[in-house]
Amino acid sequence: MDINAQNTSSDFIRDAVADDLRSGRFNYIRTRLPPEPNGYLHIGHVKAFLIDYFIAAENNGDLILRFDDTNPAKEEVEFVDAIQQDAKWLGINWLKITYASDYFGLLYEWAIKLVKMGKAYVDDQTPEEVSKNRGTLTEPGINSPYRERSVEENLDLLARMKSGEFPDGTRILRAKIDMSDPNMVMRDPAMYRIIHEPAHHRTGREWCIYPMYDWSHGQNDSMEGITHSLCSMEYEIHRPLYEWFLDQLGEFKPRQIEFSRLNLSYAMMSKRKLRKLVESNLVDGWDDPRLTTLRAMRRRGYTAEAIVDFIKKIGVAKNTSWIDYALLESCVRDDLNKRSLRRMAIIEPLKMIIDNYPDDLVEELAAINNPEDPDAGTRTVNFSKVIYIEQDDFRETPPPKYYRLFPGNEVRLRYAYFVRCESVVKDADGNIVEIHCTYDPTTKGGDSADGRKVKSTIHWVSAAHSLPAEVREYERLFTIENPDDNEELSSIINPTSLVVKPSSRVEASLGNTTPGDKFQFERIGYFCTDLTSTKEKLVFNRTVTLKDSWAKIEKKQG
């Protein structure tokens, strides 16, 4: 796919980048995607990824995918692979893949340089002491008793930290800046900490010290010649430190620009909570279609194009903002409307017998595959005496403004005939078992010879020619708009977030579908073939419903 469309409007980042090119601050553009391989990509990452990708692409620059693997305690190769897959699926291309760990050696040399300059020191305080002496938001911190160690001693200690001589937590290397800086980030931030276990997924046991984000990220950006290091607002207060390190070292200094992260209503973005959801089996794995991880959305039937369109539409700014989930759904509908084949499927079947239709006749009727796309052509569907319609398309006593089928009313069976409901058959408990209709043979194809109109067209499948299927109806996973704020996960799960319809019937053409295929089930919504679907057992996921104005009317009626 091509997601390089140039019609993206301007914003403060694009303006800044353009200024930098114009002023000569940089004469090329290079950005980076800096995921930490400790989880699957979700919709929140996509915004950041796409901004980086577009800024590079729009300026004929390039993009480096750099895994931020500075903490072996949290990171796994599994995610390194998954992140690449997901990013590729989105349509993102990169110049190369690198790892923060590729630069451990050079970064260590830079640290030694700082130590020699008297700008960094080894601190023997316990983590508790470090924390206590950092001060508070309103009170300055106090200097570590180890702050004025000699360069020689610092060099010696740092080398021994690196070689694994000291246990975890006993010492750190800190930048020597200012313990009274009103910005807490600048109060002698940690650069290296000691971590012996587990082995790093790439460097094994070569290192016993690992760089902190602040010490690694900006230096890596510099080493890779990144021009613009785009990140979320919470890093704004880290920018002075980002620049301090590079100024001290006299190295190439990229420009860090911050923007606000994506907040999406009803979506869980916190990696920790996402993990908790999965591990407590509240959802069915990382690709449960109710999740907003990329693999889940893909399984649900969301297209990369729709997701990219969504990100373009939300814009880029510095405000804390909440995006309505309805916007995402609108983008999904918009894309799927243009591309998906129409099919007829009955989620909750109600048997209809057409009394005056010949018992053994089967007619082949032409049905349009996609009214939005004439090239998609037509298919044939079989029509016969016994068919299924949607239970919801029949009411024994119709509410106001209901103009589907009810006793005495005439409707059109899509692509087939006008039918009129004559009678209702119920079981001993009063449940409707089947309905009987008569059809008008002169309305074949759906148009009446006498010009009479029907108010409604409903879909159907032939009982004998349709296939059984399971349909999974998904709704939002949570009952509250901001699930990230709530710790009691089980209490905020929407009980109807997944409703399985085991007895659905779909038209015969759906018999040879394969996982990932996308369809519009006419009048219902967009569906895709689930990855567990087989010829023997068809399974469809509801991606999103069609806009349903009757549902609105009905809801208003109470």
Add this chain to the structure above:
RNA sequence: UGGGGCGUGGUGCAAUGGCAGCACAUCAGCCUUUGGAGCUGAGUAUCUAGGUUCGAAUCCUGGCGCCCCAGCCA
């Protein structure tokens, strides 16, 4: 109560001293062999108080509100 950031319809984003606009959502209508899609229209906004200016969402000053920061996480 230190520092940093941000305040434009319900939501998000524009307008860079000159008619406050776009999208989603909402409501109404048209059209329709999907109560889909499409089309038309409507309502609702510049946090606040001053100031500068012919003219302020935009510049200045004060207030108010919201977000971020006290990991050896990123």
